[in-house]
Amino acid sequence: MMNRCVHENCLVQPYMAWVLANAVPVFIGSVLVTYVAPVAAGSGIPVIKCYLNGVKVPEVVRIKTLIVKAIGVILSVVGGLAVGKEGPMIHCGAVIAAGISQGKSTSLKKDFRIFHEFRQDHEKRDFVSAGAAAGVAAAFGAPVGGVLFSLEEGASFWNQALTWRIFFCSTVSAFVLSFCLSIYHGEPGVLSSTGLLNFGTFGNSVQWEIMEIPLYVLMGAIGGALGALYNYLNYRLSVFRARFIHQNSMKVLESVLVAVMSATVAFIMIELSNDCSAQEDEKHTDNSLQFHCKDGRYSAIGQLWFQTPEKSVQSLFHMSQGTWSPYTLMPFFLVYFILNCWTYGLSVSSGVFIPTLLMGGVFGRLFGMGVRSIVNYWDYDWDVNCGKFALIGAAAMLGGVVRMTLSLSVILIEATRNITFCLPIVITLIVAKWVGDYLFEGLYDFHFQLARVPFLNWEAPNEGHHIYASEIMAFPVTTLPPVIKVGDLMDILSKTTHNGFPVTDGCPDPVSDLKSGLSVNRPKHFGTFRGLILRDQLIVLLQNKIFNESVDIVWSRVGSRDFRQPYPRYASVNQVHVSLMERNFHIDLRPFMNFSAYSISHNSSLFRIHKLFRALGLRHLTVVNDQNEVVGMITRKDLAVFRTHNRFGKTTLETLHVSHG
Amino acid sequence: MMNRCVHENCLVQPYMAWVLANAVPVFIGSVLVTYVAPVAAGSGIPVIKCYLNGVKVPEVVRIKTLIVKAIGVILSVVGGLAVGKEGPMIHCGAVIAAGISQGKSTSLKKDFRIFHEFRQDHEKRDFVSAGAAAGVAAAFGAPVGGVLFSLEEGASFWNQALTWRIFFCSTVSAFVLSFCLSIYHGEPGVLSSTGLLNFGTFGNSVQWEIMEIPLYVLMGAIGGALGALYNYLNYRLSVFRARFIHQNSMKVLESVLVAVMSATVAFIMIELSNDCSAQEDEKHTDNSLQFHCKDGRYSAIGQLWFQTPEKSVQSLFHMSQGTWSPYTLMPFFLVYFILNCWTYGLSVSSGVFIPTLLMGGVFGRLFGMGVRSIVNYWDYDWDVNCGKFALIGAAAMLGGVVRMTLSLSVILIEATRNITFCLPIVITLIVAKWVGDYLFEGLYDFHFQLARVPFLNWEAPNEGHHIYASEIMAFPVTTLPPVIKVGDLMDILSKTTHNGFPVTDGCPDPVSDLKSGLSVNRPKHFGTFRGLILRDQLIVLLQNKIFNESVDIVWSRVGSRDFRQPYPRYASVNQVHVSLMERNFHIDLRPFMNFSAYSISHNSSLFRIHKLFRALGLRHLTVVNDQNEVVGMITRKDLAVFRTHNRFGKTTLETLHVSHG
Structure with missing residues (x-):
């Protein structure tokens, strides 16, 4: 439609269509979340974290929450918000696990009279941690990462037997998903496709060298600082919301407003940008948009907005040099940063992982371009791979926002199927965490605090x-x-x-x-x-x-x-x-x-x-x-x-x- | 020499040479261990496990122990015993970490007057767990596996900050090793080579299907049973040793005897076997031995004995079908089982991982051949890859002997660089652990008990x-x-x-x-x-x-x-x-x-x-x-x-x- 209208001068039509296509699903999703199950708002990771910490949050593991969460996240993603589906998926896994363990549902008035021995807080909690691990395994194709996530976020007493049960659970989850995907792709039984989220694999040609480590440290520091800024802005916004946006109708209105803004900003950016790329590499991109560009080329920025965020992350990691000009990516980063920050905390079901990875990927790509131009200026013999920097940038940004180190490294390694970048990712994440912690608390931490939840940290003050x-x-x-x-x-x-x-x-x-x-x-x-x-x-x-x-x-x-x-x-x-x-x-x-x-x-x-x-x-x-x-x-x-x-x-x-x- | 003598009828010469080449290093190694640092005997994993559990074992983390352990394991491996070098490497990592943390050495009478705050039991223990993780990371190229090993064996209270420090440590260790290896291989800076132990990678062509799961369960059960048998025999042997072999000279004598026996048995088997394979695939084998075979072919059994055990494991995983006949592998399995069982517990520095993997690989290969012949008999359209079964067999055997599940799966996955076999390995290990636990205790567990060590298990009875x-x-x-x-x-x-x-x-x-x-x-x-x-x-x-x-x-x-x-x-x-x-x-x-x-x-x-x-x-x-x-x-x-x-x-x-x- 946009491609047609750019020639026929009817751009208002696609714009209105876009706005509607965003606003309607978000409206429904937001109404569901706000009126039916407010606990399903947000990514779900904080509430699961609380639950595993031992805080009793009401309705976290109810069937109602599961349904609203699942439908809500689909509607948010369809509605084009800057959200991911990974956090909600982890929450869903946890709810399902809790439900199975009890052998009854009070909401459905059904008691299967089984699993009586699990009807205790700590037994149920074990099941919830296994469910969360299975959720991570399914979302990222990362069974080991899932176990570590559960442990990093939830465990306090290391229990050997429990841990390998969780591991078994997350392996089965990754395997079933991979089996279903193989059927969906029309090749039943070929179990190589893994994870809903696939960042693509780096070939063996992409390596790194010791002299790059200072660059990774610098990226980690910048990522930590940006993450702290993100958290600070989100904190101010949350305080503002807590003070002025009380009514449910106001909450829904805000969500719809953000959806409309997302469409508007994206539309204006596509309209104003004239950065065209050559069509290439069907594997790492889709939904390409010709727009103002000549035949055989497509709008570089349109592609970022029209793809799912997951696909955009993959594009950022793997597209060749010069796909985007820095003057396209810079405003995109700024706009997406603000949108993402505004979106987190809305009364919709939304994850923060993927949008943050996307932000980080853009930042890393920009950083890589900067390094590349310096290298070119001084005429060094060094081929800078921007995709590699996008990966590191994504890690730095996510580390700066959520401050997980161990599980995040393993998840990123498993999701990119490449152990080569283990050390750079670990270094980046650690630096990002240090810098971030020095400047401002982690995203989840201050949300606990605003929610006045009696959450116990790892260490006493x-x-x-x-x-x-x-x-x-x-x-x-x-x-x-x-x-x-x-x-x-x-x-x-x-x-x-x-x-x-x-x-x-x-x-x-x-x-x-x-x-x-x-x-x-x-x-x-x-x-x-x-x-x-x-x-x-x-x-x-x-x-x-x-x-x-x-x-x-x-x-x-x-x-x-x-x-x-x-x-x-x-x-x-x-x-x-x-x-x-x-x-x-x-x-x-x-x-x-x-x-x-x-x-x-x-x-x-x-x-x-x-x-x-x-x-x-x-x-x-x-x-x-x-x-x-x-x-x-x-x-x-x-x-x-x-x-x-x-x-x-x-x-x-x-x-x-x-x-x- | 053997190739020459087989034609000139002077086979006693190479035999004597082999016996000497085995006996002399083992004699020196055994004397060192027995007289200088008895705590350096064995694999080192049990003592580290005790140390992390909180038991004070004297001299575990002394410099003297480190030196004897390092020299001892080199001599044992050179001496052709059925031993690996992974356990000792983990022990060495732990000693180095403990030494660094203290900033002084009482043996060397040197106090650097630093790190005073670490001179407490629990601080030192944290360092030791990081060192052990680094050891695993270096031995198997498995940084994540290293962290999980430390946690599974040592941790009781999950400490988030400590865990990512351990992870950082093991990542750096894997990286430094990989850097040194890249220099050794003449390609400095190419960091793709990982781990001292390299099992080679399975290509994407090797997949598994759901209908194979019952086979894996069966293999796990057999592995568990064989592991329990191994442990039982070793238990009887240890009791016998504790009763009759007190004197240090006796201990040394026994080690030398085993070394001589190893050479003799191997020699007889090579002499009696006439299973010849075509020369192929330089990548997964070396030291091939022509012996009785025609030109261009080599003795299949000679290859297994003449290679390092690591290389043999790799051969078993990757050599094409029909490399060995079942009538070669069956006696080899039997003989190696007994030799391995006899060796563990000798007064030499020795690891049990690699020989057990080798045993398991042979078992898996045999199992694969059995499946293959059944498939051929019934004319199914199914191409059975014996290498895959060798991998599963190795996992089953090792799981049956040492009973680690989580860390072992991750180590095997990282060492083969292939996540595809995650679920089969996990299933096999869990079944092996169940069956093994039902039949007999784990190898390390009854050794603690024999040593009358106040070791606290995970769970109270x-x-x-x-x-x-x-x-x-x-x-x-x-x-x-x-x-x-x-x-x-x-x-x-x-x-x-x-x-x-x-x-x-x-x-x-x-x-x-x-x-x-x-x-x-x-x-x-x-x-x-x-x-x-x-x-x-x-x-x-x-x-x-x-x-x-x-x-x-x-x-x-x-x-x-x-x-x-x-x-x-x-x-x-x-x-x-x-x-x-x-x-x-x-x-x-x-x-x-x-x-x-x-x-x-x-x-x-x-x-x-x-x-x-x-x-x-x-x-x-x-x-x-x-x-x-x-x-x-x-x-x-x-x-x-x-x-x-x-x-x-x-x-x-x-x-x-x-x-x-």
Whole structure:
């Protein structure tokens, strides 16, 4: 249509068509995401990261989310937004894995009565990490990269058995995809085609030399700086959005606006550009657009806009020298940078990997051209391959934005099927990470923070050695006696929101508020620590009426199956009905409580507590004094409060307000 | 010489030459290992595994060991034993890393006064894991495999920052090797050649199909069974050796005997075989031997014996069909199996990877031939590639012997530079591991057990939920009061061998022996737990004379530097000289003790304690009762006692006697 209209002077027609073709899918996608499953917005990697970290984000692994995510990402990509489909794919893999592990779906009201043993938080989490790995394996054709991604993002305790199960899962995923692709390509059984995303392979002729390493370091530094700038702009934008764009209709409107802008900017750029390339190499490009160019040539910029971003990345890696002029790529980089930055955080399902790789590829190509012109100027005998620089540039940019090093290197190596560039990629990524971390936080990190999610980092802040449990812990603690009246328990459960209750001896009145008159340095105690019991367990006990008129022990009429059955949606205390007579019965917690729950001394450092939480995946930790008497409770939220900020070189320890979760 | 003598009927000459050429290097290597550094015997992987697990094996990371290991492995390989050089290379990498991290060498009496902050156990261990990864990267050209090897064998707590440092280290190692190789091959700067070990690449023509998967499963099962048989034979042999071969001279004699046997058996096999192959393909073979064959042909079996094992593996993977007849390969497999099994455990420096791959390659090739003849018999249209089966067979065999899955798959994929066979290799390795684990323990596992090393497995035994701290812990506990008389401390230190001492309040007599009259169920307590202090710290305090005439606190005249300076060879208590007057002085432990040391309740389960030890890398854990009073101590040795055995399908929980370490 554009090719026709450029001669017939009816360019408004294709423009309107383009705008509509962008706006309608994005509108539908955005409505779906905004009104049906807001958690499906964005790339999905941050929420999976949170989930694996142990934060309970509601609805992350529901079927509803999966459907909205899958449809939403298709609509976003069709709508021509600067988005990728890799993040959502990882999220989808995780949801499917979580669903399989439970053998039931609450949304579909179906319980297959299988896999009861997996209805626990940590079992489900293992499945989710395998699903995420399978998602990476399918998206990039990178089974090893998938395993490392899961580990880098999710694991805290290295578990050998789990790891090779994840590896098996991601290998099967890559293999099934490759099998399906082979059928799609009409050659069933030929399993060489791999990954939805294919960057093409570099031939053996493309090598690198030691003297190029300084260039890679420089590229890494620039990539890190650009990534930090990207993150900073996105941060400002997110703050702006959080303040002014509350209404759902506004969110949809913004998405449609971005879709229209994408089409408009692309159209104007194609119209204004007169950079024409010779037609060549069907393998690494498609959808070429003749436009103003002569026959047999096509618009270099039109090609970048009309292809899928994946294909554009491949073109940038493999097209020969001189395909694009620098005066085409420079404005494209600028415009795409802004569009990409604006798009991330919209209320649509969107990945950030591919657009960032595209930005980075353009940057690398420009860098390569710069090097090439310097080399030509000084007449060195050195053939600069711009495709190689595009690869390194893509790595630098992505590293600067998301700050993953190990898994990203392996994914890039696997996706390009070339181990030769292992060292350059690693060097670039490390430099990009250093420079980026110095300037600004990673993309996902500040989004956690804006979402007030109690995310625990790998390492405690440096100041952690001088912050002690007594400063971190929350008190007064609501403790329970080993045998409690049902009525009292009901009152405690409905008045508090705690998830874990220490069971103690010798605290006279568990409900009394001791807040007044306490000094911080010597907190009063709340009874001798005996064990810990969870709110969910208490609810199950109440629902199953495990109580008696006397104070005798009722030996378990409930088994572990009863505790797992309602998982993950336990009833709230208001749904438990207890008669007035039953309120006077007693309930004995001793058979059910975890009597070897971990506790820690009140003078332990934040550093040590942080390590304990990360290593053992704790959610609650009881703080005791030297006499083993409970003085406080530490939850993941109390720890996540201590967080360091990197903002342009300044590191500050900030005590953050985090939401419940 | 052999080619000449076969015509001149002087075959005794080359035989004698061969025997001498084998026996002399092996004799020298064995003498070196046996008399100078016994810890350098074997592959080195088990000791590195122990070291990373947290077991203190003496002399593992000394320079002396490095030199003996490096020379020893060269001599073993030159001596024609059925050994590889990969395990020793990993050990060497680890020693070098440990040396660099310390910035001093006690053996060479040189202290560069740098890297003081690394003179701690866990810092040094991080370096050792990086060194081991670098070793793998260099040996197999597999940087990612190296990282995974370090993690699979060594890591317990996943540390993101450490992991990418390891990855960087192994990438640099692979790169430097590749650079040196490029110079050696006369093409400096061409970095495509990778790894000392090169299995050659499979072309794109070699593919696999879904219907082959059952075959791979079968091969995995056979490999697992053969691996278990290998391990069982080696276990019997090791028990025999431990009982009868004590003297160093006997050990050397046995090594020489094996060397002579290797030459003899090989010679007889070459002499008896009349399987001749056409000369072909210089790339995948060398040292071809004409012997009885006609001109232009060579002895198929002679080639296997005369090449390095690495080259033979490559030949097995890539030589065309019909290179060997099954009647050549079958006796070779049998003989090599026995030789390999006999060799592992000799007092020489030797790796088990390559010979096992060779065995497996032969097995796979035989399997492929079998499949081929069945296919031919039934006239299927299916071209069976025996090289592919050799690769799978090698994986199956190695998996069956050493039972590593994740790292091994990645190493094999990286070493063959082909991701196509990822899924078959993973399936085969997993099946081999299952079958092998069902039948007999892994090679390294029972060697730990024979060496009575307190090695902690990944998982606690299944019975661990019903074994409690009070059954595991050691008591009575030697506790120290916060302020102690120097003389008393000296007496305690010289009378005990404990490495950690709880500091307690309110225990009247720290030296008294409470053993008599204690019941196991209600152990008496040894004072209220205040903190933990290490023997090494106490020695440093005594050496620096941090004590005073009165009971006042002497504020630290010692810094952390003083505690790290003598690392890792702290003086024993006998080397500390304290005058008679000083014995009456007091020493205050409170500023130095770890007052937030972990402690655990006496009713915690073995399962939970095991998890704590693995996740936090503990060495000592104080057991307290409900009143926070010390009732016992658990060390890694107490935990390692509980170990399950797999012997031909029967799993038994055995309480093992382990040595100090």
